[in-house]
Amino acid sequence: MITKQELCDAALAKTGVGRGESLTGFSGVTMSDSLKELEAMMAEWQGQGWELYYQFTLPDDTAKDNSPLPGQDSMIELRWKSVVASNLAVRLCLLFEFPVSPNLATEAYNGTLQLAAYFINVPDKPASPWAIGGSGSYAKKW
Numbered sequence: 001m002i003t004k005q006e007l008c009d010a011a012l013a014k015t016g017v018g019r020g021e022s023l024t025g026f027s028g029v030t031m032s033d034s035l036k037e038l039e040a041m042m043a044e045w046q047g048q049g050w051e052l053y054y055q056f057t058l059p060d061d062t063a064k065d066n067s068p069l070p071g072q073d074s075m076i077e078l079r080w081k082s083v084v085a086s087n088l089a090v091r092l093c094l095l096f097e098f099p100v101s102p103n104l105a106t107e108a109y110n111g112t113l114q115l116a117a118y119f120i121n122v123p124d125k126p127a128s129p130w131a132i133g134g135s136g137s138y139a140k141k142w
Contacts, residue, residue: 005070007084008034014089014107015098030096035068037091038084050119052080083111 008031042054055075057068076084086108093100 001073002076002078002081003070004035004038004068004072004074005031007038007074007076007081007088008070010081010085011038011088011092014086014104015093015096016101031070033095034088034092035070037095038088039068041088041091042084045115048119049121050115052076052084080115082107083115086111 012030012034039056042052042056045052046054053075055073057072086104089104090100090108092098093104
């Protein structure tokens with residue numbers, strides 16, 4: 001089980017903010033902003049057709065703030081953890097006005113390409129009465 005806090009902690013560590021933080025996690029404001037950014041990123045990805053089965057926080061009518069809970073299971077598979085964390089790290093750098101390192105930008109970009117390749121929708125081959133057959137470059141109707 002990969003919790004939402006684990007994803008945010010990994011992303012914050014990739015930004016360089018995580019250096020020197022305690023093992024208990026980050027400040028409440030930093031974590032809250034990170035969790036909200038995680039939810040927004042996953043919603044955008046789902047809108048693109050990248051279904052990672054992320055567990056979104058359900059709205060609660062009794063709560064004033066519908067912030068995601070850090071200990072909640074994200075439902076993200078282990079193979080996507082680094083991709084999510086690196087892309088979230090880039091977004092957090094922009095949010096907190098930190099410089100994005102070239103290594104982090106490359107890691108996030110490569111992860112995005114990996115997701116895009118995994119979720120590409122290749123249409124079925126259309127049935128055609130024409131096929132290339134025989135020798136040479138003549139088309140032959142079967």
